[in-house]
Amino acid sequence: MRHLLSTGDLSRDEATLILDTATELAQVGDRSVKKLPTLRGRTVVNLFYEDSTRTRTSFELAAKRLSADVINFSAKGSSVSKGESLKDTALTLQAMGADGVVIRHSASGAPHRLAGWVDGSVLNAGDGTHEHPTQALLDAFTMRSRLGRLEGLRVAVVGDILHSRVARSNVLLLTTLGAQVTLVAPPTLLPVSVYTWPCEVSYDLDEVLPKADVVMMLRVQAERMRDSFFPSVREYSRNYGLDGERLGRMPADAIVMHPGPMVRGMEISAEVADSPRCTVTEQVANGVSLRMAVLYLLLGGS
Amino acid sequence: MPENHGPYLIRGARPLGGDPVDLLFEDGTITAIGADLPAAQGTRIVAADGLIALPGLVDLHTHLREPGREDAETVASGSRAAAMGGYTAVHAMANTDPVADTAGVVEQVWRLGNEAGYCDVRPVGAVTVGLAGERLSEIGAMADSAAKVRVFSDDGVCVSDALLMRRALEYVKAFDGVIAQHAQEPRLTEGAQMNEGRVSDRLGLPGWPAVAEEAIIARDCLLAQHVGSRLHVCHVSTKGSVDIIRWAKERGCDVTAEVTPHHLILTDDLVESYDPVYKVNPPLRTAEDVQALREGLADGTIDIVATDHAPHPVEAKETEWSTAAMGMIGLETALGVVHKTMVETGLLTWEQVTDRMSAAPARIGRVDGHGRDLAVGEPANIVLYDPAAPVEVDGAAMVGKSGNTPFRGMTLPGRIIATFLRGVPTVLEGKIK
Numbered sequence: 001m002r003h004l005l006s007t008g009d010l011s012r013d014e015a016t017l018i019l020d021t022a023t024e025l026a027q028v029g030d031r032s033v034k035k036l037p038t039l040r041g042r043t044v045v046n047l048f049y050e051d052s053t054r055t056r057t058s059f060e061l062a063a064k065r066l067s068a069d070v071i072n073f074s075a076k077g078s079s080v081s082k083g084e085s086l087k088d089t090a091l092t093l094q095a096m097g098a099d100g101v102v103i104r105h106s107a108s109g110a111p112h113r114l115a116g117w118v119d120g121s122v123l124n125a126g127d128g129t130h131e132h133p134t135q136a137l138l139d140a141f142t143m144r145s146r147l148g149r150l151e152g153l154r155v156a157v158v159g160d161i162l163h164s165r166v167a168r169s170n171v172l173l174l175t176t177l178g179a180q181v182t183l184v185a186p187p188t189l190l191p192v193s194v195y196t197w198p199c200e201v202s203y204d205l206d207e208v209l210p211k212a213d214v215v216m217m218l219r220v221q222a223e224r225m226r227d228s229f230f231p232s233v234r235e236y237s238r239n240y241g242l243d244g245e246r247l248g249r250m251p252a253d254a255i256v257m258h259p260g261p262m263v264r265g266m267e268i269s270a271e272v273a274d275s276p277r278c279t280v281t282e283q284v285a286n287g288v289s290l291r292m293a294v295l296y297l298l299l300g301g302s
Numbered sequence: 303m304p305e306n307h308g309p310y311l312i313r314g315a316r317p318l319g320g321d322p323v324d325l326l327f328e329d330g331t332i333t334a335i336g337a338d339l340p341a342a343q344g345t346r347i348v349a350a351d352g353l354i355a356l357p358g359l360v361d362l363h364t365h366l367r368e369p370g371r372e373d374a375e376t377v378a379s380g381s382r383a384a385a386m387g388g389y390t391a392v393h394a395m396a397n398t399d400p401v402a403d404t405a406g407v408v409e410q411v412w413r414l415g416n417e418a419g420y421c422d423v424r425p426v427g428a429v430t431v432g433l434a435g436e437r438l439s440e441i442g443a444m445a446d447s448a449a450k451v452r453v454f455s456d457d458g459v460c461v462s463d464a465l466l467m468r469r470a471l472e473y474v475k476a477f478d479g480v481i482a483q484h485a486q487e488p489r490l491t492e493g494a495q496m497n498e499g500r501v502s503d504r505l506g507l508p509g510w511p512a513v514a515e516e517a518i519i520a521r522d523c524l525l526a527q528h529v530g531s532r533l534h535v536c537h538v539s540t541k542g543s544v545d546i547i548r549w550a551k552e553r554g555c556d557v558t559a560e561v562t563p564h565h566l567i568l569t570d571d572l573v574e575s576y577d578p579v580y581k582v583n584p585p586l587r588t589a590e591d592v593q594a595l596r597e598g599l600a601d602g603t604i605d606i607v608a609t610d611h612a613p614h615p616v617e618a619k620e621t622e623w624s625t626a627a628m629g630m631i632g633l634e635t636a637l638g639v640v641h642k643t644m645v646e647t648g649l650l651t652w653e654q655v656t657d658r659m660s661a662a663p664a665r666i667g668r669v670d671g672h673g674r675d676l677a678v679g680e681p682a683n684i685v686l687y688d689p690a691a692p693v694e695v696d697g698a699a700m701v702g703k704s705g706n707t708p709f710r711g712m713t714l715p716g717r718i719i720a721t722f723l724r725g726v727p728t729v730l731e732g733k734i735k
Contacts, residue, residue, distance in 0.1 A: 008504075087620050107622035108506040109576030128624070130506030168506060191503035192511075 003115050003122040004294055007133045007173035015176055019141050021293035022286070028065060029289060039068035042299050045098040047089070047114075048125075049075040049105040054260060055125050055135075058284070059102045062291035068299070071098075086110060090117035100299050103127070108165075121298040129163045135259050136169035138290040140177060142283050143214055146255050151178035156208045158184040158240060159218030159267050160229075162191055166218060166259045171199050184208050185240065188229045189220075205240050209249045216257040217242050217267045233266060243269040247277065255279050303419035304735040306726045309333075311341050315350035315686055317676045319652030325355065327682035330724035335678055348730075350686050353719055356656050358390025358421075358683030360663040360672050362453065362482070362560060363536060363608035364633065366392070366423070368414065369407070370399025375613040375703045377411060380633070381420035383611070383702030385728035385735075387633040388685035388718045390421050391664065391672045392611075396428040397458040403428035403439035405447035412449035420728045424669060427451040429470045429481060433459045438470060445477045452668040455482035457536055458583075460518060462488050467522060471531035478668060480558075482534040483522050485543070486584065490514035495624055497570040497585040505573060507623065510585050512540040519543050523550035523557050534666055535559040537610050539584040541594035548603040558666050560608035561595045563632050563639035564708055568592075572708070578619045578626030579708050582612070599658060600649040606663045609636050613704030630708045634700055637687060638714030645689075646715060671724075682725035689716040701734050 001014060010018075028034055044063040048056050056072065063070045073093070086105075093101055100121045103111050108128030115122040126132040144150050155174055161167045161183050174181050181199035183190065194201055202208050209215065220240075222233060230236045242256065250256075256268075256278040264270050272278060309328040316322050317335075324339040325332060341347060366380035375383075377394065384392045394411050396402035402411060408425035415423020427444035431437055433456045444451040454474060461467045461483060470481050491514045496502050498509020519535055523546065526533035538544065538559045547559050564582065569589050572580045580586060598604040612629025619626050632639075640659065644650040650658065664673025674680040692713050697705030721729040728735055 085617065085620070086622055105622065107624040109624075110622045112576040113622055128506050129508075165506060168504070192498060192509070193500040193503045196500050197503075 001298060004133050004298065005111050005115060005122065005124045006131050007136050007169045007176070010173065010176060012176050015137070015140070015173060018137055018290070018293050018297060019144060021297060022141050022290045025292045025296065026289040029285070035065055035067060037067050038296055038300050039063065039066040042068045042099045043097055044068045044070050044100045044102065044295065044299070045093050046070065046072045047093070047101050047103045048073070049110070050126070052104055052126065054284070055104060058287045059125060059291050062288050063295055065288070065292055066295055068295070086113060087117055090114050094118045094120070100295065123294060123298065126165055128165065130165050131169045132165040133169050134287070134291055134294060135166050136173040137294070138283055138287045139170060139216065139257060139259070140173055141290050142257065142279050142286050145286065146279060147213060147253070150174070153179040153213050154182070154211055155179050155214040155216060156182045156184055156212040157216045157218065158205060158242070160189045160220045160224060161185045161194070161218070162189045164218050170216070171197055175199065182208055182212070186230055189224070206246070206249070209246055210251065212250060213254050214257060215242065215250060215254065218259065219261060219263055220267050222266070237266055241267050241269065242272050244271040247272050247275065257283060259283070303417070304726050304728045309342065309345040310348060310722070310725065311339060311345050312348045312350045312355065312684070312686065315353050315355035317355045318656050319354050322351070325676065325684070327722070327725045330682055332676065332678050332680050332682050335676070348686070348720060352690065353686045353688050354652055355676060356388070356652070356685045356687060357660045357674055357676055358672060358685055358721065358723065359388045359637065359659045360667065360669060361389050361392040361609050361611070361633065362606060362663045362667055363457070363610045364392040364394055365397070365612045365629065366394040366411070367613060368398065369410065373615050377414035377423060378418040379703040380611070380613070381415060381418045381423060382734050383631070383633045383700065385420040385721045385723070386701040386718060387635070388637050388687065388721050389633060390683040390721065390723045391424060391669050392421055393424045393426050393453055393667055395457045396426045396455060397433055401428050401432050402426065403431050405440065405443040408444050408449040408451050409447050421723055422669070422672065424453070424667060425449045425451055426453045426455050426457070426482065429454045429456045429461050430466065435459060435461060435463055435466065438466070438473065441473055441479070442476070445479060452477070452479045453482050453534070454479055455484065455536065457482065457484045460484050460486040460488060462518070464521060464525065468525050468529060471526055471533065472529045475531050480532040480534045480666060482536050483518065484536050485515045485518035485522065487514040487517050496573050496581070497587050499570065499588060501570045501573055505576070507573070512542050512587070515540055515584055516542040516546055520546050523547070523555045526557060527553070527555040531556070533557045537562050537565065537584055537608070538595065538604055539565050539587050539591065541591045544594045544598035544603055548598070551603065558605040559603070560606045561599055561604045562610045563607060563636045564630055565595055566592060566599070566643045567639055568708055576623045578621065578623050579630065579706055581623060581626050581628050582630050583628040596643060596647070596649055599644065605658070606666065607636060607640055607659050608663065609633050613702055614706050615704060619706050629706070631700065631702060631704055631706050633702065635695055635707060635709050635714060637718065638693070638716055639709065641689060641715050682722050684722045685718060686720040687716055688719050691717045693717050
């Protein structure tokens with residue numbers, strides 16, 4: 001593995017290795033000195049074209065726990081806001097000797113382009129509506145930690161699939177790892193060719209809930225309503241929101257996941273969000289370990 | 303400007319792929335065709351054994367970028383690229399800056415073409431002022447100008463207002479003009495980046511659905527028939543569009559259609575690289591669409607091949623996919639791609655290629671002196687093509703100003719050896735003059 005651009009590029013063995021490595025590295029977080037010397041002298045650049053304090057901080061913490069030098073390069077207030085192209089930024093980072101570039105970009109495929117311009121490893125930290133591989137990996141890690149397995153696990157992903165990079169990465173990764181994914185959304189929020197994806201599709205959340213080991217809720221932006229993807233927030237919430245009553249219809253040990261940020265009252269009720277069966281904060285904690293694993297495997301070798 | 307060197311005698315070329323003959327031309331006109339023609343003193347001989355002779359190609363859809371984007375292409379550089387591709391006449395699209403929506407701009411482009419002297423440049427006039435789709439531009443003035451515009455198009459933008467489209471179709475009847483429609487329903491393609499389907503869904507790029515093209519074509523065919531006017535459909539890209547045009551022709555609609563070389567061979571899975579060299583409008587479609595387009599071109603549903611040659615400077619393509627410019631160059635590779643996709647597959651004869659790339663486009667554009675037979679008394683607009691000289695396409699080796707070819711690295715089966723514009727060589731021995 002040189003880059004991490006898509007979970008579709010990962011074999012089952014590679015994905016499992018990342019999860020196993022994350023399990024080992026998670027123990028570092030439990031120690032009083034939370035630091036390993038593994039990436040000492042290596043430079044990781046966080047290149048964030050979209051604001052995302054959550055993901056950037058997670059990558060920053062992961063790199064620092066491995067003793068890498070971390071540079072945060074945000075689009076605002078930098079040469080990028082003066083019109084510098086992605087290619088020139090890439091060449092600049094290259095000249096500075098970046099060993100790894102973590103990129104978040106609003107354009108799908110920007111990490112692929114970057115990978116063609118730099119020698120270092122490129123980690124996709126979310127590109128447009130394409131993929132968010134480390135999110136899917138930390139989700140799989142969380143499922144495995146909570147439920148003890150991934151093989152045969154029934155995972156429902158609910159919400160704005162069409163615009164979700166989290167959904168794309170999860171469908172590919174979970175399928176590779178042997179889980180069964182069902183996408184749940186109104187037809188307007190599903191891609192037209194979704195029937196060709198390696199998963200099930202349902203328009204009916206209530207039908208899917210009793211058969212799910214994991215229910216992953218995705219954020220739904222209110223602006224989708226203005227573009228007529230659904231008639232109203234209330235109607236969306238009635239049909240596809242997860243509230244206490246629906247939680248009660250899930251199997252007793254099933255968990256609720258959310259990549260955050262949550263919109264309480266839209267796709268998830270406060271009651272569910274604050275329930276012990278909801279793994280949101282656990283996902284955040286796991287995110288650091290998982291990203292340590294990815295950085296270690298991509299940058300630690302040479 | 304290329305210079306005339308008196309009479310030329312082409313020895314042993316195969317007109318339209320037929321039996322070898324000699325062709326003699328002088329003062330811009332073919333004067334003799336036959337076996338072993340005598341060469342008078344001062345006649346230049348071109349050995350053409352094994353080469354196919356075709357009438358000069360005519361492109362109905364070229365972006366020459368001047369005025370406004372001379373960094374991408376100029377009328378002169380684009381005409382040289384055209385000559386290199388075997389073209390003797392091209393239609394310069396109207397989406398320049400300023401837009402070609404007045405007699406002044408079309409005359410400027412026409413004059414620049416004449417001054418360059420590599421091919422006849424026929425300006426296309428904008429249908430609406432500034433391509434804004436709000437009111438008709440001075441179509442009549444452009445038709446009456448020295449440029450004698452006959453093809454009108456807002457290419458790049460669809461004339462989506464049905465009433466405005468109807469008026470435009472009606473108006474050009476007065477001087478036998480044609481509206482060349484860029485069929486793209488705007489609401490269905492807001493923010494669209496590539497063909498909507500499996501690949502776009504996986505790549506997370508907003509889709510450009512086939513229906514957005516097909517719905518406009520169906521509407522325009524019905525409109526054209528209702529008002530008894532001529533419609534030309536630009537760059538047809540989907541199977542459904544071919545079906546609709548076939549249906550429209552059967553019911554008597556006076557519609558013609560073009561397909562680009564890239565839509566005859568490339569598919570949307572190339573976008574998986576996120577390399578914007580494959581970004582074009584309309585987008586690359588599926589293998590099923592490619593097959594339907596080839597069949598449509600073979601059976602005459604699609605009348606012509608037009609390049610949609612769209613040069614862009616390097617920086618417009620060395621970006622993220624979504625910010626990159628749409629379009630690819632095509633003049634210098636068109637005949638090779640048609641050879642590969644249509645002749646080598648047995649779908650078209652060279653005689654039919656001549657129709658699709660020379661005679662029919664000249665007829666649609668009402669271009670005098672082009673698209674004629676290779677016969678005594680006809681203008682000496684001639685291409686010599688070597689069908690057995692495979693070449694690997696190289697963007698850096700293009701004669702035009704920009705190198706954004708999607709065929710780079712691909713081997714095409716043949717190459718242009720010579721192009722003559724009214725007897726004057728613009729390309730000789732495979733090199734631009």
